[in-house]
Amino acid sequence: MLTGKMKWPDTTPPTVPVIKPTLLPSRDLTTTLRATWLGHACDYVEFPTGLRGLFDPFFEDRGSPFSLMGPKRYTEIPCQLSEIPIVDVVVM
Secondary structure (H helix, E strand, O other): OOOOOOOOOOOOOOOOOOOOOOOOOOHHHOOOOEEEEOOOOOEEEEOOOOOEEEEOOOOOOEOOOOOOOOOEOOOOOOOOHHHOOOOOEEEO
């Protein structure tokens, strides 16, 4: 049985430091697999073959089709979609 007041997690921004990602501007600059976390569940993966993939993209302030409703981000967006140099495949 719980007694007293329930404690909620502190969601005061920023909860996680946001660092602008360093993405490779060309396909031939890596010989290893590179993965960059872009917040929420979004990852940008640069494969050594040159393929570039965006997994579960989420670049909005809210997780909703409506800009004024739905769950809001706790942290800012690390980069804009237009700042990603190459996207060959998007996986949802």
